Amino acid sequence: MYKVIRRKVLNPTVTQLEIEAPLVARKAKPGQFIILRVDEESERIPLTVAGCSPSEGTVKIIFQIVGSTTERLNHKMEGDFLQDFVGPLGVASHLDGLKKVCIVGGGVGCAIAMPIAEELHRLGADVTSVIGFRNRDLVILEEEFTACSDRLHIMTDDGSYGRHGNVTLPLKEMLESGERFDAIIAIGPLIMMKFVVQTARPFDIPVTVSMNPIMIDGTGMCGGCRLTLTQDGRKVTKFACVDGPDFNGYEVDFDEAMSRGRMYAEHERHAYEATCNLFKQK
Numbered sequence: 001m002y003k004v005i006r007r008k009v010l011n012p013t014v015t016q017l018e019i020e021a022p023l024v025a026r027k028a029k030p031g032q033f034i035i036l037r038v039d040e041e042s043e044r045i046p047l048t049v050a051g052c053s054p055s056e057g058t059v060k061i062i063f064q065i066v067g068s069t070t071e072r073l074n075h076k077m078e079g080d081f082l083q084d085f086v087g088p089l090g091v092a093s094h095l096d097g098l099k100k101v102c103i104v105g106g107g108v109g110c111a112i113a114m115p116i117a118e119e120l121h122r123l124g125a126d127v128t129s130v131i132g133f134r135n136r137d138l139v140i141l142e143e144e145f146t147a148c149s150d151r152l153h154i155m156t157d158d159g160s161y162g163r164h165g166n167v168t169l170p171l172k173e174m175l176e177s178g179e180r181f182d183a184i185i186a187i188g189p190l191i192m193m194k195f196v197v198q199t200a201r202p203f204d205i206p207v208t209v210s211m212n213p214i215m216i217d218g219t220g221m222c223g224g225c226r227l228t229l230t231q232d233g234r235k236v237t238k239f240a241c242v243d244g245p246d247f248n249g250y251e252v253d254f255d256e257a258m259s260r261g262r263m264y265a266e267h268e269r270h271a272y273e274a275t276c277n278l279f280k281q282k
Helices: 022-027 068-074 107-122 142-148 168-176 190-203 254-261 265-281
Strands: 002-011 014-020 033-037 045-053 058-064 084-089 100-106 126-133 151-156 183-187 207-210 226-231 234-239 246-248
Touching (some): 002 058, 014 107, 022 045, 045 107, 100 107, 100 168, 100 190, 107 142, 183 190, 226 246
Parallel strands (some): 100 126, 100 183, 126 151, 183 207
Antiparallel strands (some): 002 014, 033 084, 207 246
16 A cells, blocks of 8 residues: 555646655656556556655656546645555656756646656756646646756647647747757657647657556557557567656557557546536435
């Protein structure tokens, strides 16, 4: 059993928990993830490590309430316990040697982007962060990104906070003005990452994307995170959980990944509604 040490509501749909898991905290690196079970009856879900404290033995996770399991997880309070908390899993982000990097985060994907930005800052890199949200009420981790970024651009779709527009707007402006980066690291909704890749393509700057959004089982056994890449002119199948979650954005077939991601939307909606009703009855 794994104890919830701290709980923080970041916005109406996103919650941060710090879990007592000293063995995971000792080894986890930016880009890796854990698999948890809320209780004996819940499914296994992968969540990216959003930070860890080896000295305290705690691991931070940030999640959006989108389905039945995250609804259950959101009802865990400080002092409560999780059934399982396993990791770290996946391949850590490759950050060595990067001197100037642009981090692009969208929505709850900023929870994955933030520890990467923090690690790059710790390594002495020049970090430009671009983070985007639908509106002011959904903005998360602004203080954390401010602390680890040399420049920070905050975008909202409706213009209610920061600058009006999506994350590709300042990225395109920087690249067109002659700004160059050793790498662009994009983490967020699949459609966002697709357009970040398209924006960077004319400038021939490496783009790394996190395919965390398509992971399910986290071990490669379910096959749900199959990903088609184009490498040297041929199609190659990889698994986001065991081969990633980071991939070369220019190789990813985003359209296929988005199409497959919508297959179980209706089933998940019904499961979420059933879980909500369960907690209302308690």
